[in-house]
Amino acid sequence: MDKSLFRYIWKHSRRDQLFVCAIVLISQPFYFMSLDLPRQIVNQAIQGEAFMQGNLTAPFLRIGFDLPEWLGGGSVRIFEGFELGRVGLLLGLSCLFLAFVVINGLFKYWINVSKGVLGERMLRRMRFDLFAMVLRFTPDALRNVKSSETATIIKDEVEPIGGFIGDAFITPIFLGMQATTALFFIMVQNIWLGLMALAVIAVQFTIIPRLRRELLRLGKQRQLASRQFAGRIAEVLDGVEVVHVHNAADWEKAEIGHRLYKLFDIRLRIYNRKFIVKFINNFLAQLTPFFFYAIGGYFALRGTLNIGQLVAVINAYRELPPPLKELIDWDQQRLDVQVKYDQVTQHFAEERLAPLAAAREAAEDKDRPLTGPLVGDDIRVSDSHGGMILEGASFSIDLPARVAVISNGGAAASTLARIVARRQQGFGGQVRIGDRDLMRLPASVVGRRIAYAGIDPILFPGSIRDNLIYGLRSKPLGRTEEDQREAERRIREALRTGNPIENIADQWIDYERVGARDEQDLDRILVDLLNRIGMSEEIYLFGLAARIDPDRYPALAERLVEARQRLHETFQSNDMADLVEPFDAERYNDQATIAENLLFGVPVAEEFMGRNLAQNTQFRSAIDRAKLTDDLVRMGLQIAETMTEIFEGLPPGHSLFEQFSFIGADELTDFQVILRRHAKENGDLRREDRIRLLSLPLAYIEARHRLALLDDELKSRLVEARRIVRATLDKTGTAGVEFYDPDRICAAAPLRDNLLFGRVSYRVANARARVAEAMAAVIHDLGLLEDVKRLGLDHQVGTAGRLLSARERASVNLVRCLVKKPDFLVIDGALAPFDEARSQQMTELLLELFRQQSLFMVLPNDRQAGPFDVQMRFRDGQIITDKAAKPASQANRPDTQAARPIAGEVA
Amino acid sequence: MTLEAEVQSLRQVPMFKEIDPARLKLLAFTSERVQFAGGQRFFSQGDHSDAAYVILEGRAHVLLNTPGGEIQVAELGGNALVGEMGILSDTPRSATIMATEPTTALRIDKRVFLELLAQFPQMSLAVMRELAQRLERTNAQLVAQSSS
Structure with missing residues (x-):
């Protein structure tokens, strides 16, 4: 981003700024006319100057101008105008005045809207630019950048800058011109009064900005302090467990209290300064009218200035201070915003960002599979203390291969895994795949062909499905139907603000890459992978807990009703009828709450849920009518x-x-009080x-x-009251409860x-276990298992996946890598949450899945390394590569070929 | 049968007889009343101990696994407490309990029971007293056996 805010604004909104300026210019004559009209009304119509020489009529709306002397003098008439009487002229001029008021108002309206839109467009561009830079932060920068601070910057700190952008050029021009016009007008009326006003303005313009410099310094301090404040709150929240574990709540409270005090203190100083400046400013502004009244009045008394002129001057002066004040405010805002902008650009300083060029060359490189020899040459990585993790290590493996990267207890294995997955930037030496330098592969190829599952599974809020297909959304592949005009508008705006033109609603999911025909097929693949990775049970249970939208899955909804009947038949025929008490509109259900029995449905609106029901007036009136309230x-x-x-x-x-x-527990005493009151007042109760x-x-x-x-x-x-409740709710048209219907899905x-x-x-x-068993059997018999699991894919994972267990998160992370079918999967600690037996199973599964692609797996020891094609070990910063003599899966392989690359055979 | 009736039943159990009525009510309230069909097992020998039961109505057999198959060692009737040793000592079930006829029992969840003991010393003392008395009885039986 540009160093100077003004250059940034000028670069991106030059055309719009100039256009609005032009309109401002055009509006000025009208503004001037509206200033001049009151004088004309007073002088010509009221005082009757136009009728001085005994004229009974005077011209109205005569348009023309006098030619200057050197053009021969005389005057040109464009429009002769109307001859009007005195009252006619008065009304005509007054109406003209009104017309100008309206025209000026409309100009102002248009200019304000344009300015607002201009500002918002620039704000959009700026926010987007900043977000694009967030994606470019280098690993080093990421260590120091706090996410919450960055979010505050993009959301809050640039907001005033955006508000200012619309005003950046237009306001000074607009206000400057207004002020100049007013000043010019005063000058025309009386040169001395004009000079006086000018002198006061000059004083204002020199003193006030000086006084405000301190304000800027304070503003900067406050901005930094509030940013750190936001960052601190996020830190505490993220680490709240540690705060509780170590009983540091008091310390944290005191810390935040101290920050708040600092913020208060800065704000107090800002206020003191700000309002004293305001006081001086106001005083100076009022000094001019003092002169006008005193000196102008004196001239008028003396007769050198006519009353109409004085009124017009004072009138014009009334128009002068607001633009001046705003101009001074603008100047203040300009400095303020420039400070903010500097702070923002510092946060996104160039040295913190990765070079932009890498993404550019993407198009050139053909998207070829990552096979051929993987060669590492003279790789050197040092740790933060300067010790060498890898010291001139070299290796060569023919891909595809399944490689066990056996850790020696140090960081070497993980570091190498990160290098191969291109997650590590700073290292010496070279890694090549075939004839290509791994580090120079475009990001698009890396994202498509390499997958990396680290120890920390990062999930985004959304459904499990959203997370699983995250790696399939690299670019939009199909267009969804979009309203043509709306689309054009959206794209036009995007182009104007340097935003991407892709529509988020387009089809982004690359079905072809995973070999799926459509959404349903993709779901099937996802469920299958989850099953294989051992999350079958969880996904099934998520599915059972899911809510089904009958409009979205009408066929499934129908089948579920069938399954419901089947389940009941099963209960009846297997002597399990007493395990479940079915909902029956005519019978009380002993196993359900009274609320559920009264509603005979499931509340969807908050006001019908839980205890809120008792507060609901409709519900209360219904049970009143059913005479149940007392009971x-x-x-x-x-x-x-x-x-x-x-x-x-x-x-x-x-x-x-x-x-x-x-x-x-906190209500216990309340109810004790109610009970005591009830006992004392002989059964009378308050409402x-x-x-x-x-x-x-x-x-x-x-x-x-x-x-x-x-x-x-x-x-x-x-049971009787059910009907009344339902009738009451139906009558008022509240859709707060979805009622049970044996033939429909709720x-x-x-x-x-x-x-x-x-x-x-x-x-x-x-009963619960037996019912669950019967239910599973019916779901299985009717072939609904996959549908149920598909619904399970809709399960929300929560912020950072916190609604899932550590194992579920790790599984989702793995499947996310598997589903995009990478040429090259790097597993670095992703199996850590699983016990040894499970992790053994998963390793076998991965080996099985990656017969034709490459697998790079960091193992804590060589106990599980047997079945891998290649084993890598680390010693003294060197890499030792052993090609497996006899991969377990291919026992018939002749020993003599041990040294040969396995690639040809597996591929 | 209501909570009150269950409290009365609990009161008949030696281990609970000296506990406050309000606490017994809490114990009953936090327990589940469940029905077993004739032949249905409360639990089987070797199962994880997750609850104790007080038989409210009906009868149940205590069965032990032997190389020759299951043998019945005792019969339980109304107000009998079973499975409490397992949840106190955190060991697997030492015997199988099977209802011989439709039987209603109060299922006292292990976690809830232990929390109640932790919360109310009076309940813990009552349990300890009962256990001590059982130990005494066993000792007495051993003495009787060895002297005979």
Whole structure:
């Protein structure tokens, strides 16, 4: 990015800036006219100057100009105008004044919008440029750059710069011209008054910027301090576990408190400075009218200045200070923004960025498979203390081959793996594949043909599928239907702001590369890989917990209804009927909560979920009409009594509270107060107490909690109330609840509940496991297993994959590498979360999958190295390469060929 | 049968008889009442110990694996507590429990039980007292056997 903000702005928005300037120029005569009109109205129409010589009419809208003397004098008339009487002239001039007001307003409107758009476009460009630079940070820079600070810079710090860009050239011109026009006008009226105003302006323009220099320094300090503040918060949040482990919360609080004090202190100094400057500025601005009134008035009294002129001068002066003030403000803003811009460009300093050129030469290199001899020559890597990790190491392997990189306990194996995967920049020597230098391969080829799975699986928030296919999205391959006009607009804007023109909605996934026909086929491949890597069970369970959208998968939804019926038949015929109590519109479900029984559906809106239901007026009016409120409140009282009795004495936050109690530990005392009040006031309850009590039985499940609160009569009334609740909700048109329907899928409920369409009994021993078994059998019989697992691919992984276990993350990371079918897979610690047996299995799987491509795997010891084609060892910074005499998978290989490259045979 | 009735049953169990009614209620509330069909196993010998059971209704047999097959060593009826040793000593099941008729039992989860013991010393003392008494009885039986 350019060093100077103004050069950057000029370079990218020259045309727009000039165009807007031109419009500003065009608007000026109109502005001048609107200034001049009040004088004309007073002098000509009201005071009647135009009718001085006894004229009964005066010309209105006469357009013409006087020729100067050297052209022979005289005047040219373009339009003779209308002859109007005195009142007519007054109204005509006044209307003209109004017209100019409107025209000026419209000019201002257009200019403001254009400026805003201009600024936003430049902001977009700048943010994008900065983001592009984020992707270019060198590994060294990444060690020092804090992600949260960078995010703050791109989001917050450039925002005022963007706001300023629209004003960068136009404002000084526009305001400058306004001020000059006003000043010129004053000068025309009275040269002395004009000079006076000019003198005060000159003083303003010299003093104020000087006073503001200190402000800039403070502004810079505050910007850095707030950036570090944001960075610190993110650091604490990321490391919050360590904060708790070491009980450093107080220290961290004090630290943040101190930073806040510093921010406050800087802001206080800024305020002091800022407002004193403002005071002086205002004073100077008001000094001029003082002179006008005093001196101008004196002239007027003396008769050297007519009243109309003075009014016009004062009028014009009223227009002068705002542009001046804004001009001074602009100057302030300019310096301010320049400081910010400098800070931003420092963060993205050139030496922190990798050269841009690497990406350019991409197009030249043909995308050929990475096979042939992989030769490392004289590789030298030193660690941060200057010790040599690799010291002139050389090796040669014919690809494709499966290589075990056996660690000697030091960093050498991992370093070599990173070099081969092109993750390591700073090393001496050369690595070549065939006739190509590995380091000079374009990024596109590397991304397509080399995969690297390190110890730290980095996942992005999104579904498992999104993460798995991350490596297949290198460029858009197909266009999706897009509204032509919208597309043109989008592309035009992108071109104007140096943004990419690719549409994010286009088809980016490279199905062909993985050998898939379409989305479904790709899902099948993903599920298959996950199965093989040992995540079959997890993906199945994720699928059972997933919600299915019947509009998106209508066929599957139908099959699920079929599966639901099949499952019920299974239960009936295998004497398992008592394991699940199905949802029945006419019967109370003992295994479900009272809320679920009343709604007979699944809430989709927040206001119908959990305890919120008791607050919901529609729901309350429905149970009021069903005459259930009193019963439910009575049940609430009983629950509150039991809970306060049995959970008393448990410390707050005890896990039993969270697991079993209807009442949170912090609410226990509230309910005790309600109970006492109830006892004292002979059963009368306040409204809010009733609502709170009402919320308790909503979560009550008769079979589970066994407080004997429900009898058959009450149950039948609850079933009866279902209809009223539903009617009430239907009438008000609230889509807050999705009701159960035996013939349809409930999109709000997880797949598991949809299949069961009922609740597993709490009463029967081991019911859950048996039901799960039966369900798995039905899913398998109906051939739905793959569909369920496909739904499992929709499972969200959370921020940095935190919703997955370490093993699941590692598995997803591996499959992400496998699915793009690299020529060359480098595994460096990716199997660490697995125990030895699993990691052995996975190694075998990888060896099996990579019969025709190359596998580079870092192993902690040579126990698992046997089946690899080539074994690499490290000694004294040197690499020793052993070609396996007899790869386990190809036992029939003659020994004599041991030294020969395996490549030919495997490929 | 309700929570109250379960508390009454728990009260009949020697190990729990001296515990506060409110604590017994908590124990009952945090337990699950489950039904076993005749012939269904509570658990099998060698299983991981995850819960103790109090039989509320019905009967169950205690079975031991021997080289000659399973043999019945005892019969349990109402208010019997089984499986508590396994969860206290964290060892696998030492015997198989099988319901001989439709049986209802209160399933006390291991984790919940241990947490209750950790939280309420009175409960721990009651359990210790019961265990000590059992040890005493065993000693007495050993003495009786050796002297006979």
